Amino acid sequence: MTLEIPREARQQAIASIERYFNEHMEERIGNIAAGALLGFFLEEVGPLIYNQAVADVQERLQARINEIDIEVHEEPFLYWQKYEKAKKPR
Known part of the structure; x- marks a missing residue:
């Protein structure tokens, strides 16, 4: 499988390879x-x-x-708790 890269990225990669050779190798690369x-x-x-x-x-x-179970978990059987809280005077 050959990876394809966009044309502009390819041109930048080639320029980078040329620069690397110019700065770190004994001979230039075209x-x-x-x-x-x-x-x-x-x-x-x-x-x-x-x-x-x-x-x-x-x-x-x-x-x-x-x-995901932590993020979307809902406690069951809360209806009656809610109902009891609504009945209590404040």
Whole structure:
């Protein structure tokens, strides 16, 4: 599975790769080579990152689902308590 990114994000990623090479590597990388390197990482490593993100979301959603009973819980059999309170003089 190759991850697709929007064109503008791809251009920014390529520029970032070029800058990284210019500042941290002994040789420069051109625009085409940076685009190819980005494509390689998106295809090779992208699914790993994507799968981890999905697992993180699943974990967070499961935690929310586990708390749903606390958020929406309603006590049963309160009618008579309410009725008795209404009858008591203040």
